[in-house]
Amino acid sequence: MLKKEFNKKDVNRMRSLITGNVNSSSEIQIGYKKKIIEYKEGDVWTENKKTWTIKNGIKQTISKVDSIRKEIFMPLCCPKCNKVMKNKLDKPNYRIHKKCYKCVVSYENKLTIQGKYDQYEKKLITNNKLNYLSEMESYLLDAVNTSNEGYISEKGEIERWVGGINKEKMIKDIIQNTEKARKKLKKELNVEKKTI
Numbered sequence: 001m002l003k004k005e006f007n008k009k010d011v012n013r014m015r016s017l018i019t020g021n022v023n024s025s026s027e028i029q030i031g032y033k034k035k036i037i038e039y040k041e042g043d044v045w046t047e048n049k050k051t052w053t054i055k056n057g058i059k060q061t062i063s064k065v066d067s068i069r070k071e072i073f074m075p076l077c078c079p080k081c082n083k084v085m086k087n088k089l090d091k092p093n094y095r096i097h098k099k100c101y102k103c104v105v106s107y108e109n110k111l112t113i114q115g116k117y118d119q120y121e122k123k124l125i126t127n128n129k130l131n132y133l134s135e136m137e138s139y140l141l142d143a144v145n146t147s148n149e150g151y152i153s154e155k156g157e158i159e160r161w162v163g164g165i166n167k168e169k170m171i172k173d174i175i176q177n178t179e180k181a182r183k184k185l186k187k188e189l190n191v192e193k194k195t196i
Contacts, residue, residue, distance in 0.1 A: 009026045009027055010026075012026040013026040039052075039054055039059075040054065041054050041055070041056075041057065042054065042055075044062065074090070074091055074094045074095075078090075078094075078099055078100035078102075078103060079098065079099060080099040080100070080103045081099075081100065081102070081103055083100065083102070085100045085101075087100070087101050087102075089101040096124075108120070122188075123189065126185055126188050126189045127189070129185055130182065130185050130186070130189075133178055133181055133182060133185065134178075134182075136178070137174060137175070137178040140174050141171060141174060141175075144165075144167055144170050144171055144174070145167070145171075
């Protein structure tokens with residue numbers, strides 16, 4: 001004896017399961033069907049204000065810091081020779097040249113043989129000076145723009161210093177002087193590029 005009577009949809013569903021039509025529906029369904037787009041390896045698309053891609057078969061988001069992360073982190077293997085970078089000199093050389101220490105040594109050896117190493121070295125030093133100049137400019141501008149709220153003395157009292165420099169003039173002088181130095185260094189860099 002059955003305690004429950006079967007509905008027509010239950011009988012149709014059982015009939016579909018027995019005959020092997022597991023995907024067939026026993027009821028009429030009404031609704032929204034989402035458009036399905038198939039993406040392949042390397043495709044980039046935007047969905048819900050996010051940028052997506054497929055890398056190694058896995059769907060991943062592309063964030064704004066991916067390019068920075070790529071610059072900061074050193075890969076396991078050298079991009080040039082595909083050997084594992086485990087030497088202690090690989091990390092500093094990768095930051096500058098984007099290759100392992102051995103690749104840098106072989107490249108510099110080739111430049112020495114060709115007689116172009118001195119120009120290459122000057123170019124590296126000039127680029128280093130440009131980076132240092134930019135850091136100093138930002139440090140000085142930050143120091144000028146800090147507020148003079150007061151300083152705590154050794155006794156624990158707050159001292160407020162008044163007077164001093166004209167901030168607008170100091171900012172203008174810093175920017176002008178660094179721009180002059182930057183132009184001079186870029187001129188040196190362009191002269192070196194022409195000779196290489």
